[in-house]
Amino acid sequence: MRVAPIGLGLLFVTLVVSCSSDPSPVEGSPTPDAGGRDSAATPEPDSGTGANDAGADSGGGPLTEQNEVEPNDGKTETEVGAMTLPGQMTGKLDPANDVDIFGVTLTPGELYEWTLTPTGGELTPHVTVFDTTPNNLNPTALVAGTTKGAPITLQHFVLRPGKFVAAVRDSRNVPNASGAGGPAFGYTLVGRTKAAAPVAVTFPATKTGKLASLGAVDLYTFTTTNGKGFDIVLRAERKAQPSTLDSRLSLFDITKKQAIITNDNAAGTTDSQIGSANGVTGSYMVIVDNEGTNPADLSYELEFSLRP
Numbered sequence: 001m002r003v004a005p006i007g008l009g010l011l012f013v014t015l016v017v018s019c020s021s022d023p024s025p026v027e028g029s030p031t032p033d034a035g036g037r038d039s040a041a042t043p044e045p046d047s048g049t050g051a052n053d054a055g056a057d058s059g060g061g062p063l064t065e066q067n068e069v070e071p072n073d074g075k076t077e078t079e080v081g082a083m084t085l086p087g088q089m090t091g092k093l094d095p096a097n098d099v100d101i102f103g104v105t106l107t108p109g110e111l112y113e114w115t116l117t118p119t120g121g122e123l124t125p126h127v128t129v130f131d132t133t134p135n136n137l138n139p140t141a142l143v144a145g146t147t148k149g150a151p152i153t154l155q156h157f158v159l160r161p162g163k164f165v166a167a168v169r170d171s172r173n174v175p176n177a178s179g180a181g182g183p184a185f186g187y188t189l190v191g192r193t194k195a196a197a198p199v200a201v202t203f204p205a206t207k208t209g210k211l212a213s214l215g216a217v218d219l220y221t222f223t224t225t226n227g228k229g230f231d232i233v234l235r236a237e238r239k240a241q242p243s244t245l246d247s248r249l250s251l252f253d254i255t256k257k258q259a260i261i262t263n264d265n266a267a268g269t270t271d272s273q274i275g276s277a278n279g280v281t282g283s284y285m286v287i288v289d290n291e292g293t294n295p296a297d298l299s300y301e302l303e304f305s306l307r308p
């Protein structure tokens with residue numbers, strides 16, 4: 001996608017609209033591939049439930065208190081506020097249709113958590129974190145609140161370097177401005193890292209899990225595939241009792257601090273699948289997140305299998 005240097009607001013909308021179709025598979029070592037093949041339907045020798053809330057306590061130290069400064073609507077590349085992390089931004093979506101966009105520095109390999117809390121009672125909160133670099137491979141992370149005045153929380157694991165912004169809007173103005181906004185649309189936005197608390201996996205295994213919310217991530221980690229190629233297959237839509245999770249699955253090399261592959265949809269399903277013809281040894285993170293909008297049942301099975 002080509003993006004002009006100005007018109008970040010337009011870029012913003014474009015990215016949000018396209019967030020569920022990020023390019024995949026991503027090429028990179030170790031010759032990964034994603035989806036498109038029949039998954040090995042072998043019984044799982046090992047089954048367990050990952051008590052997985054991705055991160056433990058908050059990290060990164062005390063919050064830096066900040067106040068928004070208008071204009072920060074992203075109408076030009078420089079019309080963006082700055083937000084220091086870990087930090088708390090206090091602002092207001094005022095006047096109607098106001099958008100507040102803050103540039104933030106995010107580190108690949110870190111888990112971030114954002115909490116957007118309405119303070120004036122009128123805001124139906126919507127937060128998006130994305131990479132403004134053209135043609136980047138960082139998925140857009142967002143939560144669209146559905147309840148006026150209720151806080152929302154967004155977690156995301158940063159896969160690649162980029163130029164990131166966090167955007168605050170009212171859900172009723174997304175994707176099209178509807179006039180929401182005014183003096184009672186105050187908020188605080190807190191952004192910070194969390195200590196990742198992944199579930200350790202030894203191939204082969206099948207884990208069952210459930211995202212805590214639409215904006216949550218689950219994390220798994222492994223260190224070796226014993227010299228064999230491997231597949232990691234998520235089943236939500238395809239499990240015996242289909243769930244409403246529309247998954248995205250990513251693999252991150254913790255040792256090299258490098259993303260290897262992301263897959264949002266395997267062939268013919270909203271479920272995700274990643275894999276490699278080559279074995280790997282090192283320290284790897286598997287990230288499960290959601291790109292759907294239905295919170296009814298966010299459960300899934302995650303199969304880690306070795307190729308013959």
Ligand SMILES: [Ca+2]
Pocket residue numbers: 068070091092093094098099100
């Ligand atoms: Ca504002």
Ligand SMILES: [Ca+2]
Pocket residue numbers: 070071072073098099100101
């Ligand atoms: Ca603004």
Ligand SMILES: [Ca+2]
Pocket residue numbers: 246247248264265269270271272291
């Ligand atoms: Ca998907």
